[in-house]
Amino acid sequence: MSLAPVSAQSAVLPAIRAAARASGVDFAYLAKQAEVESGLNPSAKAKTSTATGLxxxxxxxxxxxxxxxxxxxGLSGGREDLLAAREDPQMAAYMAAELAKENAAALQASWGGEVGATELYLAHFLGASGAADLLSARDADAEASAAALLPAAASANRGVFYGPDGAARSVAEVYDRFAAKFSGQQAAQAPRAAPGQIPFVREAALSTQSPLLNPVAVMLLAQLDAPSTGGTQQK
Structure with missing residues (x-):
């Protein structure tokens, strides 16, 4: 996925940061997820599904x-108005953060392992149930076929579940492909949550130094955080 122009990134990053602060979900994760999903383009549309937005x-x-x-x-209206809001970067970021919270809780309940960026993105891509099945299978037998485990997902996403030669990838290989999208995040997984507590990825919260962020995003965030040099000088 190619990145959106600098002007587009400068518009969406503040929206993502606002959603991170409102929800408690890690900013670096939300920003990287948007980069992977849409190239930080709030108007992106998939060619093979109804997927739209950041x-x-x-x-x-x-x-x-x-x-x-x-x-x-403040999201309301009829069906068409609601669907159109997917292209609103602020609303999309809010909903992505809420979905991450739901998925984190679901994975903790059904799988029970440490939930980090890769696990959250698996849940966004496969649904919490599919992600939990893949993670549990990886724990039990890393070489098991991911396509045999999740045939519907494999049929819809052959590039993920099958190699260039047509061979089915193992559950470990599919996991590693998702982990590679979040390079640098695996070294700092979220700690295991206490019973009833929702785990979050916080190792780079609101940081402009995260290795997950592209250089343009880091530059833009640094500009946002820089103190203003304007105003009237005293004489």
Missing amino acids: YQFIESTWLAMAEKHGARY
Whole structure:
């Protein structure tokens, strides 16, 4: 996925940071997820599905999130208005953060391992149930076929589940492909949460120094955080 122009990135990064602060979900994770999903382009549209926007929400997932969380963020209206809001970077970032929280809780309950960036992105891509199945299978037998475990997902995403030669990838290989998208994040996984506590990825929260962020994003965030040099000078 190619990155959006600098002007587009400068518009979406403050929205992502606002969502991180409002939700408690790590900023670096949300920014990297948007980069992977859409190249930080709030108007991105998939060619093979209804996925749209910064976080490539399909229609059914977006409408479900809007029903559960829309009121908190002022998201309302008819079906078409709700779906159009996927191209609003602020609203998309809010819904992505809420979905990350839901997925973190679901993975902790059904899988029980340490939930980090790779696990959260697996859940965004496969759904929490599919991600939990893949993670559990990886724990039990890393060489098991991911396509045999998740045939519907494999059929819809052959490039993820099959190699260039057509051979099915193992659950470990599929996991590693997702981990590679978040290079630098695996060394600092979120700690295991206490019972009833939702785990979050916080190792780079609101940091402009995260190795996950592209150089343009780091530069833009540094500019946002820099103290203003304007104003009237005293004489």
